[in-house]
Amino acid sequence: MSIKKFTGAEIVIHSLHKENTEFVFGYPGGAVLNIYDAIFQLKKFKHVLVRHEQAAVHAADAYSRSTGKVGVALVTSGPGATNAVTGIATAHMDSIPMVIISGQVPTHAIGQDAFQECDTVGITRPCVKHNFLIKKIEDIAPTIKKAFHIARSGRPGPVVVDIPKDITAEEAVFEYPSEIELRSYHPVEKGHQGQITKALELLISSKKPMVYTGGGVVLGDASEQLTKLIKKLEFPITSTLMGLGGFPADENQFLGMLGMHGTYEANMAMQECDVLIAIGSRFDDRVIGNPDHFLSKPRKIIHIDIDPASISKRVKIDIPIVGNVKSVLEDMNEIYSTLEKNHDKKIQSDWMATIEEWKSKKSLSYKNSDKVIKPQYVVEELHKVTNGDAFITSDVGQHQMWAAQYYPFNKPRRWLNSGGLGTMGVGLPYAMGAQLAHPEAQVACITGEASIQMCIQELSTCKQFHLPVKIINLNNRYMGMVRQWQEFFYGNRYAESYMDALPDFVKLAESYGHVGLQIEKPSEVTDALKEAFSEKNKERLVFLDFLTDQTENVYPMVPNGKGLSQMILSEDL
Amino acid sequence: MRHIISLLMENEAGALSRVAGLFSARGYNIESLTVAPTEDPSLSRMTIVTSGSDDVIEQIIKQLNKLIDVVKVLDLNDGKHIERELMLVKVKASHQYREEMKRISDIFRGRIIDVSDNTFTIEITGSSTKLDAYLDSLDKSAIVETVRTGASGIGRGDRILKI
Numbered sequence: 025m026s027i028k029k030f031t032g033a034e035i036v037i038h039s040l041h042k043e044n045t046e047f048v049f050g051y052p053g054g055a056v057l058n059i060y061d062a063i064f065q066l067k068k069f070k071h072v073l074v075r076h077e078q079a080a081v082h083a084a085d086a087y088s089r090s091t092g093k094v095g096v097a098l099v100t101s102g103p104g105a106t107n108a109v110t111g112i113a114t115a116h117m118d119s120i121p122m123v124i125i126s127g128q129v130p131t132h133a134i135g136q137d138a139f140q141e142c143d144t145v146g147i148t149r150p151c152v153k154h155n156f157l158i159k160k161i162e163d164i165a166p167t168i169k170k171a172f173h174i175a176r177s178g179r180p181g182p183v184v185v186d187i188p189k190d191i192t193a194e195e196a197v198f199e200y201p202s203e204i205e206l207r208s209y210h211p212v213e214k215g216h217q218g219q220i221t222k223a224l225e226l227l228i229s230s231k232k233p234m235v236y237t238g239g240g241v242v243l244g245d246a247s248e249q250l251t252k253l254i255k256k257l258e259f260p261i262t263s264t265l266m267g268l269g270g271f272p273a274d275e276n277q278f279l280g281m282l283g284m285h286g287t288y289e290a291n292m293a294m295q296e297c298d299v300l301i302a303i304g305s306r307f308d309d310r311v312i313g314n315p316d317h318f319l320s321k322p323r324k325i326i327h328i329d330i331d332p333a334s335i336s337k338r339v340k341i342d343i344p345i346v347g348n349v350k351s352v353l354e355d356m357n358e359i360y361s362t363l364e365k366n367h368d369k370k371i372q373s374d375w376m377a378t379i380e381e382w383k384s385k386k387s388l389s390y391k392n393s394d395k396v397i398k399p400q401y402v403v404e405e406l407h408k409v410t411n412g413d414a415f416i417t418s419d420v421g422q423h424q425m426w427a428a429q430y431y432p433f434n435k436p437r438r439w440l441n442s443g444g445l446g447t448m449g450v451g452l453p454y455a456m457g458a459q460l461a462h463p464e465a466q467v468a469c470i471t472g473e474a475s476i477q478m479c480i481q482e483l484s485t486c487k488q489f490h491l492p493v494k495i496i497n498l499n500n501r502y503m504g505m506v507r508q509w510q511e512f513f514y515g516n517r518y519a520e521s522y523m524d525a526l527p528d529f530v531k532l533a534e535s536y537g538h539v540g541l542q543i544e545k546p547s548e549v550t551d552a553l554k555e556a557f558s559e560k561n562k563e564r565l566v567f568l569d570f571l572t573d574q575t576e577n578v579y580p581m582v583p584n585g586k587g588l589s590q591m592i593l594s595e596d597l
Numbered sequence: 598m599r600h601i602i603s604l605l606m607e608n609e610a611g612a613l614s615r616v617a618g619l620f621s622a623r624g625y626n627i628e629s630l631t632v633a634p635t636e637d638p639s640l641s642r643m644t645i646v647t648s649g650s651d652d653v654i655e656q657i658i659k660q661l662n663k664l665i666d667v668v669k670v671l672d673l674n675d676g677k678h679i680e681r682e683l684m685l686v687k688v689k690a691s692h693q694y695r696e697e698m699k700r701i702s703d704i705f706r707g708r709i710i711d712v713s714d715n716t717f718t719i720e721i722t723g724s725s726t727k728l729d730a731y732l733d734s735l736d737k738s739a740i741v742e743t744v745r746t747g748a749s750g751i752g753r754g755d756r757i758l759k760i
Contacts, residue, residue: 206665
């Protein structure tokens, strides 16, 4: 009996199936026609046809962010791959596990400037965790196996697999490896026990301890372990934009987000603490402001991270702990139970009182209006209408910050946004990925009239796949964050930040077959939100176009280059 | 401070550009870079001479280790090591200078490997500073052409970079 052979394209599909791929987000083209034919014939997963390759990668990215599984995207060669680059770079900056399969021109045509040829491996090299160009059919299965392994292990990230068209037409035996060994890649899992003990001893002897967590807690599924430990320690805790939901926002210990638009109490506590423990976070410029100012206060710093290169990159660390955040926190919980008797929480009581004082400033308060819709109010009402339990995606700008400030997250993987790269246009495709992964859940995309237009074509994808996402468009007719910087730092010269010639978003939504509503009065906000999430619109995408206050600013704000305690606070305070 | 970093990496297409790309993307200096396959043809060994503060060097080592194709990294400056560089120098050696050129090359233990009516080509190996010293000892106008390999380095005694 002869051994069954498969085409390269079929091997791609079977390999993805072996990795339990549920969805592939993609767009066909010449170099991937064989693969699309195999998708059609084998029916191993659901293919989600987007309207632009950038959205394919963003949607796969959101599928991953909201589930923890590896997202998969499929694009053709040349422009397909270059369109995907923004999505890949976005995922790379936020360490999202993804596999992106790209078609390539046939092997013999590579380097000949063939039609739709580009050096995909070369172009994506600086914005992937790793990438591969397949040279022969026998390599397809083991390379896809490696790609998934690399994407999801260690510090996760996107992996590109570039496959020339001729190889997808050849035939070979298919055997998917059960194990893969990479001699050059052994991510550390377990943290050093001695360091962990040392860190805990330092923490419990501290008079002014502070906990600062990041996206690593969410990506490492370590929320449960973190919450357990911090509740026992009774320490104040803050989170970066990427880490929101890692610790329940409802808890009194949670001081809100820190950083450029962080709360007064979180930023002050970061600056004034004497022992800081950073967990799955990386001392980003938007988080600690000016590093020299940050370091002007002496404090001991403990840093837990899976990536050794994140440690002592921007700020010198006293006790580094390299390891998987979840495993390290498990160990910390265990070791703390033996040290707990030595922990005299009274020595921290002055510090807790100071923090309460900072909190009483209520740095997020704003003056609501009955004439013009305040964007903060819309987000607060959205939180009420969705019982704080929706998947929230955002684009980039003021609305993103308001979403982070006024929609408190109690669960991880509920808040999807582009924190690292800051990619406008992710909001709608992120909502698509989250809704496909969680068909019964409420998914809302908080966006602005500028960002939403960067991937607006995906309204069509939403129609095709019946994705009932709710778009909360905070429409202030400006690129709000650009305008805010121009107001603060460029003498009110609003260079090119006014959004002229806007479409009628209601008609636009309707033309794609969705529901559109424009809301002008503050009194109509709640009812509009309730209608969007009502039973009547359960199956429908609803585009809510809120005409909001044009001059509202995001506060507090740490100006670029300033220190965390040098915040500008709202004039309303 | 100048550091000499040795690394073993998968001998695969694109591996070199990952290292070179890392240095340019993160703004690290490369003074020289040499690479060739090892006795195990699946591995390449690279020597990078770079410079930076201790913090920068620490980041360079960590970032290199992070590359999937890099198997092992060693900062040779962390211990005793030997470094050698090969240079070929073509110098003017017309009649009246021939003896002088021969003498200087002997002092630096260079070997004359090609002779023409007006030139010598000299092969010289040593540490990079020795090669610099040799060039400094020549009259600038006498140097016709130089080519240097960049430094290769190896640890002394039991310091071994191998998988």
